[in-house]
Amino acid sequence: MRIKSIAIAVALVLPTFYAPTAQAAQKPVIESFTFTPNEVDVLTANTKVDIELIASHPSGIENFSTLATLTSSRNDTLSTYLTRIDSPINPSLTKVTYRGSLTVPRDITAGVFNFTLAAIRNNAAAGYQYVADAVDLKKIRSLVGGEYGLLVRNGGELNLSYDTFVGPTYDSTLGISYNDVANYNISNSPIWKVGETFTPSKYYELRVPSLSLGVTSTTPLVCSSDGKQLKFLKEGSCTFNVSTPKTNDYVAKVSNQTVTITTARIKPELIVDKIANQTAKDLPKLVAIFQVYSTSEGYVLPQSTTPSVCFGSGFYVRIVGGGTCTLTYQTKENATYLASDLYKISFEVVRDPQTITFTLPAKANISAKNLSLTSTPSGGGAVTYSTSSTGICAISGSTLSLLKNGNCVVVATQIGTATLAPASATSTVVIEGVVPAVKKTITCVKGKTTKKVTGTNPKCPAGYKLKK
Numbered sequence: 186m187r188i189k190s191i192a193i194a195v196a197l198v199l200p201t202f203y204a205p206t207a208q209a210a211q212k213p214v215i216e217s218f219t220f221t222p223n224e225v226d227v228l229t230a231n232t233k234v235d236i237e238l239i240a241s242h243p244s245g246i247e248n249f250s251t252l253a254t255l256t257s258s259r260n261d262t263l264s265t266y267l268t269r270i271d272s273p274i275n276p277s278l279t280k281v282t283y284r285g286s287l288t289v290p291r292d293i294t295a296g297v298f299n300f301t302l303a304a305i306r307n308n309a310a311a312g313y314q315y316v317a318d319a320v321d322l323k324k325i326r327s328l329v330g331g332e333y334g335l336l337v338r339n340g341g342e343l344n345l346s347y348d349t350f351v352g353p354t355y356d357s358t359l360g361i362s363y364n365d366v367a368n369y370n371i372s373n374s375p376i377w378k379v380g381e382t383f384t385p386s387k388y389y390e391l392r393v394p395s396l397s398l399g400v401t402s403t404t405p406l407v408c409s410s411d412g413k414q415l416k417f418l419k420e421g422s423c424t425f426n427v428s429t430p431k432t433n434d435y436v437a438k439v440s441n442q443t444v445t446i447t448t449a450r451i452k453p454e455l456i457v458d459k460i461a462n463q464t465a466k467d468l469p470k471l472v473a474i475f476q477v478y479s480t481s482e483g484y485v486l487p488q489s490t491t492p493s494v495c496f497g498s499g500f501y502v503r504i505v506g507g508g509t510c511t512l513t514y515q516t517k518e519n520a521t522y523l524a525s526d527l528y529k530i531s532f533e534v535v536r537d538p539q540t541i542t543f544t545l546p547a548k549a550n551i552s553a554k555n556l557s558l559t560s561t562p563s564g565g566g567a568v569t570y571s572t573s574s575t576g577i578c579a580i581s582g583s584t585l586s587l588l589k590n591g592n593c594v595v596v597a598t599q600i601g602t603a604t605l606a607p608a609s610a611t612s613t614v615v616i617e618g619v620v621p622a623v624k625k626t627i628t629c630v631k632g633k634t635t636k637k638v639t640g641t642n643p644k645c646p647a648g649y650k651l652k653k
Contacts, residue, residue, distance in 0.1 A: 213242040213307045213317035216280070218300070223325050224336040225289050232289040234335060237282065238267050238302070238320075244311030245277035251305055253285065255298035255335060258346055263287055263298060276308050289337055295344045299334035328434060329393045341433050349396055349429040349438045352389035363390050376520050377423075379449035383408075383415040385427045389440070396429040407446055417446045452523040453481045455514055460532040465507040465604040472502050477514050481522035487512040487530075494534055506603040507536030536606040539564035543597040543610040549587060550618035556585040562599040562608060571596050577616060587616050628652040 216239045225232045236253055240246050248269070255263040267283035305317040322333040330347035337343075351361050355374040363369035369390045375383050385398040402410040408423035409416050415425055424443045431437040458475040477485045487497035495502050495510035502512065511531040518524040543560035558580070560568050570580050578593035579586045585595065594613050601607035622641040629636045629645035630652045638645060645651050 210311070210313045210315065211242070211307075212315040213240050213246060213305050215240055215302075215305065215317050215320050218302075218320045218322065220300070220335060224338065226338040226341065227289060227291050227293060227295070228340045232291075233286055234289065235284070235286045236265070236267055237284050239280065239282050240305050240317060241280040242307035242311070243279055245275070245279055245308035246281040247276060247306045247308050247314070248281075248283075248304075249274060251283060252303040254301050254303075255287075256301070257294065257296035257298050257337075259294055259296055261294050261296065261298075263289065263293070267302075277310065289335075293337060295337050295339040295342055297331040297334045297343070297345055298337055329395075331434070338433075343434045345435050347393070347435055347438075349393040349435055350389045350391045350398060350427075350440075352440070353427075353442070354388045364392075365390060374520075375444075376450070377417070377444050378447050378520075379417050379419055381417050381450070383417070383425075384413070389427055391429075393429070393435065396432070396435070399428050399430065401426050401428070420446050420448060422446075450518070450521060450523045453479045453516055453525045455479055455485060455516070455525055455528050457514055457528050457530050460502070460510075460512075460530060462533040462535055463504060463510075465504075465534050465536040468603055469503055469505045471498065472504060474500065474502050474512075476500050477528075479516045479525065481516050481519060481525070485514050485516055487514055489513075490529075504534055507534045507601070507606065510534055536601060536604055537564075539599065539601070539605045539608045541568065541597050541599055541608050541610040543568075543595075543612050545585075545593075545595060545612040545614040548615045548617055551587045551590060551616050551620055552618055554587055556587065556614070558583045558585055558595065558597070560597040560610065564599070564602065564605040564608075566599050566602065566605075568597050568599050571598070578614075585614075590616050590618070592616075 218238050220234055220236045222234065225234065238251070250266045250268045253265055253267050265285045265287040267285035269281050269283050271278055271281065300320060300322060302320050306314055324332045326332060330345055331343070351363070352369070354369050354371055357371040373388060375381070375388060385400050389398055391398055399412050400410050400415055401412070402408045402415060403424045404422060407419055407421040408425060409418060410425065417423065422443060423446050426439050426441055428437060428439040429435065455477050457477055460474055463472060474487070479485050486499065487502065489496040490511045490513060491509060494506045494508040495504045497512060502510065504510065509531055511529060514528040516522065516525040540563045541560050549556055558570050562568055570583060572578055572580050572593060572595050574591065574593045576588060577591040578588055580595070585593070592613055593616055594611060596609055596611050598609040599607065624639055624641055625643065626637055626639040627643045627645070629638055629649035631649045635652065636646065636649060
C-alpha cells in the first residue's frame with residue numbers, strides 16, 4: 186500500500202464528548218463535497234485535483250482541517266488535508282468551507298478512487314459534540330462500478346476490475362444473489378447432452394449493460410462455439426470460457442468451465458388407439474378410453490381441443506355435446522428426453538337428426554312488398570333465415586322483403602343442440618307483378634301565385650318554380 190500526503194495541516198484533535206443541553210442536539214451536516222476534475226489521466230500534463238467541502242452546524246465547526254483519503258479497489262491510497270478558508274479562524278462560524286488539492290502521481294495504478302473523510306465535529310460550545318455522518322457522494326457518471334469516485338486513467342485505460350457478470354446459476358456453491366431472481370436461480374441449469382446448445386446469457390447475469398457475454402471453446406471437437414453460443418457435438422469433456430472483453434473502462438473477465446457431455450436426448454414414442462364413435466344420448470357422460478404411457482413421464486393424460494364437445498378426465502373422456510371430439514397427447518421435455526410428437530385422435534359424437542318444415546308460396550306479387558316467414562323444426566328451437574338472391578329479395582329477422590321480379594331462394598336453418606344435429610330447408614318464391622305507381626304532390630310558385638301538381642313524376646309548369 187502506498188500513502189502520499191500533500192499539504193500537511195494542523196493535526197486533528199481526538200473527539201471530546203459533552204452532555205447535551207436542553208437545546209436539541211444535532212450532528213454537523215456535510216452540505217456539499219465536490220472535486221474537479223473528476224477524471225484524470227496520468228499521461229497528461231496536469232493531474233491536479235481540487236477538492237472543496239462545506240460543513241455546517243448551529244454552534245459552529247471545530248475542525249481546522251480534515252483528511253481526505255482516496256482508496257482504489259486495489260487498495261492504492263492517496264490523501265491530502267482540506268483546510269478551512271475563513272481567516273482568522275472563527276470556531277463559531279455556522280457554515281465552513283474547506284479546500285485542498287492533490288496531484289495524482291504518475292506511477293499510481295489506474296482505477297476508481299473513492300473518497301472518505303476524517304471526522305468533522307461541531308463546536309463544543311453547544312454543550313455537546315457529535316461527528317458528521319460519512320460524506321454522501323453524488324452520482325457523477327453512469328459507469329457501472331465507477332459512478333461516484335475519481336477516475337484515474339493511464340493512456341485512456343481505466344482497467345477497472347469489476348464483476349461485469351456473475352454466475353453460473355447451476356453452481357449453487359457460489360452463493361450469488363442475483364438481481365433478476367425470476368430469470369436467474371439455481372434451478373436454471375443447462376442440458377449437457379449431444380445436440381443441445383448453451384447460451385451464456387441464460388445462466389450468467391450481466392451486470393454491465395454496455396458489455397456483451399461471449400463464449401469460446403477449447404475443445405471444439407466436443408463443443409463448438411460461434412462466439413455467442415456453444416453447440417454440443419459429441420460425448421466427452423467440454424471446456425469453455427464465458428467472458429466479457431477488455432475495454433478502455435474494464436479489464437477482461439473470464440469464467441472457465443469444464444462439463445461432461447453425455448448421449449443425446451431421445452424423443453419418446455406414444456401408442457394411441459382409436460376411440461369408437463359415440464351417440465349424443467344421455468349427455469353428459471363419461472366414456473373409458475385407452476391409457477397412454479411414456480418412458481419419459483409415465484401415464485400421459487389427454488387434452489381436448491374441442492371443449493364444447495368433450496374434455497379429458499383422467500383415463501376417461503367426458504362428453505358434453507355432439508360433434509367431433511379431438512384429444513391430443515404429448516409429453517414435455519426434460520433433462521433426459523425431448524418432447525414427444527403431438528398425437529391426435531378424433532371421434533364423432535353423433536347427434537339425433539331433425540327436420541324443418543318450411544314452405545313459401547309458389548308466387549308472390551311484388552305489390553305485397555313483404556312476406557312473413559314461418560317454419561317448424563322437429564326438435565324445436567329458434568330458426569334463422571337467409572337468402573342468396575341479392576337484389577331480388579332481402580331478409581330481416583323473419584320478414585322477407587320483395588324487391589324486384591325474379592326467383593327468391595330462402596334457407597331456413599336450425600343450428601342444433603347438444604343432442605340434435607343441425608338442420609336446414611330451402612324454399613323458393615317467384616316474385617312477379619308490377620309495382621304500383623306512387624303518386625306525389627309538389628307545390629309550385631310564380632310570384633304570389635301557388636299551384637299544386639300531382640303525378641308519379643310531377644313537374645312545375647312553365648314559369649313556375651318548385652317551392653322549397
